[in-house]
Amino acid sequence: MPSPLGRPIRVGVFEHNPDAFNCFRLLPRRNCPKPGAEVEIIKIAMELLDWEWEIVDTEVEFGVVNDFGGLTSDGNFSGIMGLLARDQIDMSGLSMRITPERMQAAHFTFPTRYFQQVYIINDPPENDFRNFIFATFTTQVWLMLLVTILGVAMLRFVIAILIEQRTSPSTNILTGSILETYGLMLKQRVIDPTAGSAMDFAQVLEAVLIAAMLVVSQYYVSSMNSKLTAPPTSAIPFLHQDELLTLLEQKKRYLTYYADIELEGCSEKNVERIKKVMKYNPVVTHENENDLVAEIKRGGVFYSVYDIEFLPQAVSVWDRNQGLTVIRDTTGIVSYAAFAFSSDNRGLRTLFNRALLEVLPGIPQITLGHDYAHKKEALDTTVQVTIHCPEKTAEATELHIFAILG
Numbered sequence: 001m002p003s004p005l006g007r008p009i010r011v012g013v014f015e016h017n018p019d020a021f022n023c024f025r026l027l028p029r030r031n032c033p034k035p036g037a038e039v040e041i042i043k044i045a046m047e048l049l050d051w052e053w054e055i056v057d058t059e060v061e062f063g064v065v066n067d068f069g070g071l072t073s074d075g076n077f078s079g080i081m082g083l084l085a086r087d088q089i090d091m092s093g094l095s096m097r098i099t100p101e102r103m104q105a106a107h108f109t110f111p112t113r114y115f116q117q118v119y120i121i122n123d124p125p126e127n128d129f130r131n132f133i134f135a136t137f138t139t140q141v142w143l144m145l146l147v148t149i150l151g152v153a154m155l156r157f158v159i160a161i162l163i164e165q166r167t168s169p170s171t172n173i174l175t176g177s178i179l180e181t182y183g184l185m186l187k188q189r190v191i192d193p194t195a196g197s198a199m200d201f202a203q204v205l206e207a208v209l210i211a212a213m214l215v216v217s218q219y220y221v222s223s224m225n226s227k228l229t230a231p232p233t234s235a236i237p238f239l240h241q242d243e244l245l246t247l248l249e250q251k252k253r254y255l256t257y258y259a260d261i262e263l264e265g266c267s268e269k270n271v272e273r274i275k276k277v278m279k280y281n282p283v284v285t286h287e288n289e290n291d292l293v294a295e296i297k298r299g300g301v302f303y304s305v306y307d308i309e310f311l312p313q314a315v316s317v318w319d320r321n322q323g324l325t326v327i328r329d330t331t332g333i334v335s336y337a338a339f340a341f342s343s344d345n346r347g348l349r350t351l352f353n354r355a356l357l358e359v360l361p362g363i364p365q366i367t368l369g370h371d372y373a374h375k376k377e378a379l380d381t382t383v384q385v386t387i388h389c390p391e392k393t394a395e396a397t398e399l400h401i402f403a404i405l406g
Contacts, residue, residue: 003051004348005090011042012080012089014058014065018372019094027055037372038094041112041359042339044366048355056089066258068096077105084342091345091352095337097305106340107349110356112363115305117264117332119244122297123323124234137220145216153178233380236315240331241266244301248277256284256292256300263303266332293322305335309364309375316376325379 003009013020017036024035027043035043039055046053058064062083069081076082080096083089084106097115098108137145156177160166166173237253238244247253255263260283265271284300286292296302311328318326339356341349367373 001050001052003053004351005345007052009046009051009053009348010056010088010090011053011093012056012058012064012083012091013039013093014080016066016094018367025055025057028053034370034372037367037370038112038339040366040370040372041356041363042093044359045352045355048358049351055093058083058089062088068092068094069102070259070261071101077102081105081340084340087342087344090342090348092340095339098336098338102340106343107346108338108340109349109353110360111336111338112356112360113307113337114309115335115337116308116311117241117266117329118304118306118311119238119327119329120296120302120304120318121237121325121327122299123325124236126234137223149178153180156180234315234325236325236327236379239314239327240329241270242331245270245273245277248281249273251281253299253301254281254284256286256295256302257304258285258287258292260285264333266329293324296324305337307337307373308334309367310373311376313376313378315379317379318376326376 013024015021015024019038020036022034022036023030023032024039026032027035027039028046034040042053058080064079064083067079069077069079069084072078077085080089080092080094081102084092092106095112096102098111102108153174154177157174160173160177161170238247244253248255262278262283263274265274284295286295292300292302306326306328308328311326314328314330316326316328318324339352341352368375
């Protein structure tokens, strides 16, 4: 049956795995058992409507590939949106995000997918908890404890010299003060051979120090035990856009993409930060996937949007063979994606929506059941038991030092 246009509907598609790949170019003239998730949705809808249609390979016909459409400097659209605006195709065979700018140039169907900002990075290293003795506290905390020991020891030394007026050599009194303070902090009394009658102030100081060290020591033991029993986890460099922008501003990371398209900010503040950081840390672009993967391996961050249906966790495995991890920005904007019709085909869009209503409930089954896509596995899901030999690792050294120090 002819379409309402009196000719086959021109459906513009470029190869985009898993939405359009394999033998999709043969449709509808010849059968293709697995043309891609979104091409299959269109195929079913067209069969329900009994319309004539044809696939237009935008890469071959117009040189448009991996470009859904963005506003150019002259106010026109590039990519698929540009083809729709110039009426070179009747509809997009790939769903795209619905934005206010695009809605002014095309008519969108009912949403078929829900997207959120994602970032793809090289697999992060695991958090190393084997350095459990000294890693329990930060360097600042260890320095603070050292300053506390020296400060309290000096105070005890002053009390012994000026108030108790001890006659022992000053070096002996100072050594005794340091050892006594250190012993209190380890809850091990050290006999001070130069100690005389304890003053009330010294007793109060000692009581406060004991109480404080009781809390610190219990926290230390609990924290150290948690590191020993914790399962392996990955050291994720960032989890949301604010943290990513901080790394970009420090030039510790950079963005990479197919084209020099600005990262979408999730807030007005981030929009301004992105504009500033792009001036001295621009996007590194590549035209093919292999070069992009190589760039990611060098520290680049690929940014895009992805169907949240397939990313149930915030951090997931993107491709285990390629060693890639995907981070879903849970603070990012959730956007809708749909098929688009050219501005002259509003009535065609309305009729297509009627058929699409019957297909919508089965879209997850089409995508997942036909192995077009799978729900991504969470990055840290398993607990791996690893046996370390203390004699051959850094733990032995730390344990020996710890034993010597008390």
